[in-house]
Amino acid sequence: MWLKTLITIFLFYLLAVLQSSFFVSFNIMGAAPNLIFILFFIIIFFKKNGSYYEIMFWSIVAGFLLDVFSYSYFGVSIVLLLITGILLKKVMQSLREKKDKYPIAYFIPLFLVFYVFYDVFSGLFLFFFDPSHIIFSFSWPLLLSILYNLTVAIFSFYVYKCFVKFYKL
């Protein structure tokens, strides 16, 4: 259990570094994947009986790494991820009735909704600290960013699913 947690924390750190260095060269029209958000979303999505304390723990880990590599104050991403995690758990509790407990048909719309939620509200937080910041404006690069993130998330979804199946986690 502890080893699994430590490995996941290290994975979060590795993805944070990758996100801010490696993927700079692979941005498409300025859009880059938010790997930490994707991993956080997948962890909560696949948690069978995860408690709220567990969601809080992963929100702190992922949010801390997002905030440490960004310009904003500590807490913005932690709070947003915590809200995302709690809402996602609530939605998953009401949806989990099918034979396949984690179908992609649930994953795609939920990821889209929560990613846009996270993007809009992080803009709102930034606007709160800096009123010149534009909160949200629809543009093609934004759409591209959502699609790019969704593609990486779907790929990660299947990788995680295979991983869970293989190691019987």
Added chain:
Amino acid sequence: MDFSIKVLLNKKNGVFLKILIGVIILSVLICILNLFQRQVKNTFYIISEPVEKTFSMAADNTSVFFASLLGKKGLVQENEELKKENQKLLSEISLLQDDERKNQMTADILGLKDMKLLLAGIIGLDSQQDIISIDKGSTSGVLEGMAVINQQEVLFGKVIKVFNSFSKVMLISSKSSVIDVRVQQDDPEGTPTKPVINGVVKGSGFLGVYLDLVPTDQEIKEQDILITSALEGIFPKDLLVGKVTKNYKNDQKPFQQAQVKPFFNIKNTDNLLVITDYKKEK
């Protein structure tokens, strides 16, 4: 009946207590992190710098590998060289045009040479906010508000936060960025009385920018070059900003906007120059 109500109340109190404990722990943690923000972030950058540099190099090599797979290696290299040469030429043209118009060539050249520059390496990009990290901080003399350019005098942005060994640079494409610019138009006739067109370049996120606040009675064309006007007193004048690609003119509105292709390119840049001091025009 009384017993069940008591149990329910206890359960409710228990849940409330748990939430309260959670909120208190979280608030204390966030307060502590913000109290020691500089130290925490600086330590993290020091730890992550070697890993980030390795990943950046790996990314450069991978992108070259993919380009060569597609048989474009030569073209990519040639394109890069041409881009650099083009930017250099544009820089020279903008300088010459300005010098000619004002007839102060010597003074301007001296002004450029008066810039004090500090070489800094890029170590990371926050693509959500269009903010980059550079490996020079307060110990190297970097201060908030300093302009950041490349060797071809292309403006990248300004320093917004300084740590001991690192700094955060807000790119001109950040949604919080607004800079005063002047439209540099091709003027083959060399009309000396041609009016100066001023405007502002605003960041639109995702490494994009647009031109705004240009009066509708002024005429801007595609391919017009935008350079800094130094009106806000942060950036030296005549730094290259971008090129107008599409003009949105509407007579109903007092100002016109234009789509701009910025000259800065984060993908192929490893090192930047921080302008630590420059001769300001009186």
